[in-house]
Amino acid sequence: MAEEDLSLLTEEVKHSDGALVPPEGLCGVSVLSCLLLACSYVGSLYVWRSDLPRDHPAVIKRRFTSVLIVSGLSPLFVWAWREFTGVRTVPSLLALMGIRFEGLIPAIILPLLLTMVLFLGPLMQLAMDCPWSFMDGIRVAFAHFHHVIELLRFRQGTLSGIFLSAVFQFSYTAVFGAYTAFIFIRTGHLVGPVLCHSFCNYMGFPAISTAMEHPHRITVLSSYLLGVLLFFLFLFPFTDPSYYGLPTPVCTLTSSPSSLCLS
Template sequence: MLEPEHGPMMQVEHTHTRCWVCVLSCLLLACLYVGSLYVWRSSLPRDHPSMIKRRCASVLLVSALSPAVVKAWMHWADVRVDASVWELMGVRLEGLVPAAVLPLLLTMVHQGVSTQIQLYRKDVFYLGPMVHSAIDNPQGFTGELQSALDFIFTDVQSWRLCVRDAVWLRNQVVAPVTEELVFRGAMLPMLVPCTGPTAAIFTAPLFFGVGMQFLYTTVFGAFTAFIFMRTGHVVGPVLCHSFCNSQGLPDISSALQHPQQSALLFSYLMGVLLFLVLLFPLTDTFFYGAIPVCSLVAPPASAC
């Protein structure tokens, strides 16, 4: 818990100080992260391997510095908790396996599984479009599942090509790890004492969304922030982020033009409903133990 203050006036003053330190710390991290992407002046396109390597090195450096920023914030804001900086940032062992599996399962229920699994891209579908692609596949759902399993477990050559591809490494590894560590793992612990857990979920994505694709990054950032607050782990947001990067955005227009439009739209709706029904059960704190970041706010902490 936060340390008690000595009297009402000191508490108000200290709270304001803590919030200013929090906002400035988050702005510093956001500026360092987003700025590091544009510090390299070059005529090369953003997907050129040399440019990707430079940008990846920059954001990895910022991510490595983020625990130091959180530590400095704890000092200047006089925040004391019985948890390490890494535990507050969601890097811990307790509940690690369910934290990796259950949020990803929740995301896959909503996103569905692509049918046309290609080397560096998976065609995008929600749960409804999974039915769409299965209908178009002569082998149906069995063929879909077999293709996915073959790619994941047996297509060694494809995996080797993937890990050698700079674009794939950026989209599937570096971007999810660095963005979630900085914008969820580092920022949420700093925001929670000032805004509370619920407001922090919707505030943290704004620091990244202002500089990027605002709507998409803000909505998705709020989802991964919710996962972080409910599980106390950063691994779930990282895996969900990587999975969604591989899938992209849903191709609803193709479903609207399909001969079996009604069945596909029903499947879309079922995917959304399943996601909403499973959202809280699969992120119940029963699976994950005590949430370190929740120690930064006085009870009741409804989002934790």
């Protein structure tokens, strides 16, 4: 590895064998910083007191304002983390956050295409069912899960049903969060996770129960299975860091990029 790559961390400590390790406590501070930023983002959605449903235009505008403020302050938060921990990196602050031009076109196309491959079954089902335009079919075929607070507040469903819905939603969003984080680490771009998130929000969770009762069940279910298989087949090739400009910003935070970053 080039000598300049080994100087990414200015506060590193050397073991007796010469290996570089990050400053003591850096991992804990970094994890807490991530949690604080995430909690700030989610918490900003609930600072507004209102008796209106969450889908009311007035509530949506307020939440949009909160998210816009937190998102605008996030670069300052990352800068503060870097200054506090003493970490010095070759990439700029914006590049660390996935905002860069190198490899931008592949970052726009490939992660979104990979996600659409995963949704091959639902897309096939929509194409077969909707008698109007394809995009109109997407708009009405799926619905988002409401938040637990919203369900309890307006007495929508039983307590046990709301709890099970919350567990399902948490599990689904946790898996999706891991997937978008994987895309960010592999590509070093923010645009990929944003587009994939928008697409998945637009599609909603696949209506598997409807697919089981579909008149063309074999074709639809085969599309579901084919989409999953192709997704895992293309997962690493479509996110190969060489398409997006090596080394990726996230990987260059370490003294030696891991096999995940280079594979």
